[in-house]
Amino acid sequence: MEIMKKQYLWALALCGLGHAVSAQDVARYVDPFIGTGAVAQSLSGNNYPGATVPFGMVQLSPDTREAPDWGQASGYDYNDKTIFGFSHTRLSGTGASDFIDILMLPMNENRKESRFTHEKEDAVPGYYRVLLQDDSINAELTATGRVGVHRYTYYNKEKASKVFLDLDHSANKGSWGRRVINAQIRQVGPSAIEGYRIITGWGKLRKIYFYAEFSQPIVASEMMNDNRTHRDIAVVNGTNLKAVFDFGRQDVVECKLAISPVSIENARLNLRTEADGKSFDAIKSQAYEAWNKELGKMQVESGEHEKEIFYTALYHTMIQPNVMSDANGEYMAADYSVRRLPVGQVHYSTFSLWDTFRAAHPLYTMLEPERSTDFVNSMIRQYDYYGYLPVWQLWGQDNYCMIGNHAVPVVADAILKGLPGIDVDKAYEAVKMSLTTPHLNSPFEIWDQYGYMPEDLQTQSVSITLEQSFDDWCAAQLAKHLNKAKDYEFFMKRSAYYRNLHHPETKFFQPKNSKGEWILPFDPYKYGANGGYPFTEGNGWQYYWYVPQNIPDLIGLTGGEDAFCKRLDEFFTSDQTSGEKNDNASGFVGLYAHGNEPSHHVAYLYAMAGQPAKTQQLVDHIKRTLYNTSSSGYAGNDDCGEMSAWYVFSALGFYPVNPASGEYVIGSPTVDHAEIMLPGGKKFAIVVKRKGGVGAVYVKSIRLNGRKLDGYVLKHADIMKGGTLEFELTAKPKGKILDLR
């Protein structure tokens, strides 16, 4: 996008202002507008362009929808022409919407929205600005971890400078039984306000307290409670609250608004701790530098276009999980009580685990090992108060979205990779209890009785059987690591339960009922959504490949490597499409749907079955055709950075097919050169020698620290030691490739 150049100049200007910037300014490659709006028939990434810092609690961004929902879950759609205001929290890339708390809109006349154009809109990591055309106001946003910072420049000198605050604005109230339970707005000083709202929705009980300071005194105010407007009052309580603060004629009004999930006092403390005495520009610069520090952990040489995709993807992986504890360590536990962390710890939430266990969490173990420990400990805190690890957690509480228990691979992977700071015995207890205490979509008594999920007793049965087998395998590895032989056997037995749904003739994973009978007829092209069908957001073809813990066995079940590859060929080239596609299915390569996660590892399977050239061909194809720098830069929802994490790994040249194995399968790198900055000052370099131009995507040789690599497996431990991985790429595949139209 064009704005990148402007921002690059601006970023350079920042350096001139004397702010310390990283040796290499990689944040300038991030375009926060990528993924923010579908074009043609694509899906939106459901990303947002606003201001946040890495893993921050605040995501301050424009809402172009009055009531964001599935299609515009982050609140923003690049195709929209109107901004309703800037709310302080949101999810990045999800299919369902929630958060969207505490909206502010600067204005002259009382209004609820303003037109805008992309010509007068910019964003870089940690900073967003837009010209609100109706009143001619420049709105700039930046953030610290728990504080949203606004700078509104009013160009109309004839009219009062006002700020509209809306505590009713939220994700669509028609979804998830969402409703505001109670809210408050209170003026507590000439230029200070505070309040909260308690809301139920996708997050069952979210309390959001805020404290805000304006740079100018409030000279008049209106507070609205439902349909009644009160002038110049101190406080208003209710379920549908709005306010207008009038600052008289001002050129600029700034606002620092801190949030807390615990109390107004904590919101105030968060503001004092993070933003007191700092100018808008200083905070903006600090936010940018925080991004540069995180993004700079990957130093990549590549084409400018590819760098923009790469660093924006990396940026999107670091927007969540979100800090969910206050500056004093208090947080709302999974049992809705307030608790305090040991000093130095941070509580995180926003765990979209069905998505992020695949690639995002493995990426965090490499780039963010300390934070990965915090993530795991945060998940274990749910176990403490909830009895099992999270399934899909937001604002500190489980919403059970999707299937499986994919905190287990995350916890197992962290421990098996040796991340310090985890109480391993307790973590194992949490894993074991999570896989033996039945809960929604995880009826383990049925699992243990039948050796599969019978569709008549548990819908989404085939998908759950496949994914749960993997989670059990992860638990088994952890049991082995801890010398718990009996538990290892128990979980290993379960980890093969996928076999019980493998149909020996059709060679599909197919649903059975509780009598052990195949449920017929079976249509491998027919999609399920999230219940009522044996498959979850996919079909029999897409789920066929989900045995990451034992691909050799899957190859065997399919009839050997040739049969397996032939079947993969059909998968990637079939032009058969079902009339009942799931909304989440998009980004097709044949039957492969890159727009949703069940397909994500499949392109790498050829490399595990003797036909690596097809893996190389496909990952190149997917990177080139299903990622771009437009607002529709993703093939589907980014899903809290998972779609991005696939790109980051695949651009480096490898991918965690089994995300808890400590191994990566090698594909084909996009980068020309990359350095991964590792803990302890170590570096892992990826060096690519390319012969044959753009089409040189096929691996001729791979060397690790100068030695030829046998096969296509790279060990995580080898990366973490530091070293060099050298690729020699040519335009000539070793072996057959596919005819991809």
Add this chain to the structure above:
Amino acid sequence: MEIMKKQYLWALALCGLGHAVSAQDVARYVDPFIGTGAVAQSLSGNNYPGATVPFGMVQLSPDTREAPDWGQASGYDYNDKTIFGFSHTRLSGTGASDFIDILMLPMNENRKESRFTHEKEDAVPGYYRVLLQDDSINAELTATGRVGVHRYTYYNKEKASKVFLDLDHSANKGSWGRRVINAQIRQVGPSAIEGYRIITGWGKLRKIYFYAEFSQPIVASEMMNDNRTHRDIAVVNGTNLKAVFDFGRQDVVECKLAISPVSIENARLNLRTEADGKSFDAIKSQAYEAWNKELGKMQVESGEHEKEIFYTALYHTMIQPNVMSDANGEYMAADYSVRRLPVGQVHYSTFSLWDTFRAAHPLYTMLEPERSTDFVNSMIRQYDYYGYLPVWQLWGQDNYCMIGNHAVPVVADAILKGLPGIDVDKAYEAVKMSLTTPHLNSPFEIWDQYGYMPEDLQTQSVSITLEQSFDDWCAAQLAKHLNKAKDYEFFMKRSAYYRNLHHPETKFFQPKNSKGEWILPFDPYKYGANGGYPFTEGNGWQYYWYVPQNIPDLIGLTGGEDAFCKRLDEFFTSDQTSGEKNDNASGFVGLYAHGNEPSHHVAYLYAMAGQPAKTQQLVDHIKRTLYNTSSSGYAGNDDCGEMSAWYVFSALGFYPVNPASGEYVIGSPTVDHAEIMLPGGKKFAIVVKRKGGVGAVYVKSIRLNGRKLDGYVLKHADIMKGGTLEFELTAKPKGKILDLR
């Protein structure tokens, strides 16, 4: 009721067991079944017969309704034949239902209810027992402040002894948008369980945590989440949770279940603090003694029938307000954050102020001065976090039920009566802010602009105008007390706003619109409910009398004492009834409706207008005909003890017509002799000399400390000094009386 005798014997037996009991056992006069069920066309008092201690957090009682609502708000109806179980919280006497948390039912076979009969059901203060016929189980209940204690005796020796736990059971989910937000049941030891439920309803956000210990180990369990049942699992989370705990064959299973509004840890602490190591019988005895101590503050001689009504009424006044802080002083503040009290303080809630400001709170200032201070400080805590004093508060939060700001008379009365321990400046600030910060049904900008509530801008306008004028008068008295002359003038001016709705010709308080025009036609017989009409749960006739702050002015507006009394005569004798009676209107004497609060002071007005004999006749009539010892012993909802407080005062012979004036108007006593035990060991005696048998209800003379009392006013200060009030009663009225058919 017959059970009284049994319990009397039981109470005597207790003495024999060596428990210290009060000098006089007055608790034996309490019949907890009074007010628990309507007969014929009466209203139920909506009381309940179960176990509680004075002002306790726990109210453990049978629920005879699966989803209690308006008609059986306390969960129990004496007319029912089935018990669903025993839940731990409820409201006493309200018209709307809420609480009804954490239901338990003992059983052999899995079942959801059991038949019972009143022949096998008893109750005394702090103790309830019933035979559950379907399984032949004797269920006994007692309580400490924060712990419900169950003793289940299973007579069937062939079957397993089980306990059913239901976290879905609640007041009717069809009312107030009620729904369970999340809940948990967890087994945490061989005989210990814990959990919580978060629910929204009349109380917008109630968190109820529990911790329970059984006297026997659980040998098997089932936990139900919606329609799925799990055997022998550790924890279940969801919105519709139930469990069955199987103790094998046991003669007796006891359970102590502690609750907390803050956390499971606090529930556990509450159990440890209040119930550890104490037997069921010891706790039962302790509860009974707690009641004897409180009730014994009134030592009354009277007929047995009258004593039963009197002490049951006194008992009902002391069921709430409810302790709402934990043993460690933590509580949920009005902003839904957790806070901790200064050591020694207690936080209370359940303030049904539209009802209880009239007589219950004045009664507390006499009998419970320390608790009255806690009540006032608890209300001021709402001001701290909400910006104004409560309107109707339950579980620590306002539900804005009804109209007016009647915390103001309560706070003003407490301060003007000199109760220690209140920060008077802060209290005044709270009062002033509560009467100047507009909120639901209190649009003060309109009040100040128009000098009345215009019905087109604020419905229930006449009732609000009358009641708000009184609240403003109370604020004025407090301002005067604090030498705030300007505020005094401001509030005194407002306190006369009722005059602006007094129609000079019809001599009714009538609605006006915002143009200052009378809204016609006006029908003084037509009832309003809670919105959409100028009157609240009453009509123009019933609201005519609501100028307690200036009865002389009301007399003047009506045309002098004769015209005033003539109008009262019509009020008490008219046989005209409207076809549109409000549900809350019952207990009629002419147009007077004793079943709802707006009428409550009116019988006493004759004494203020020169015709005291009619007051004496009427209060005697009301006491005799509208109170009795049946399940339908009240003429309407007891409304958190307000109907009871009317009786207590009226039986003693006086009533607080203006509840913040420090004065009582004298009626006609029922008691033969009474001693009120006052702080500091003082006593105030009421001595009644009656000549002329049952009909001797007319005052011949009144002497205070030996001196003849002029007029019919008794000062609160004179009571609190200690002394004697002597009545000489005859059957002959001084002056005319009414023809009451």
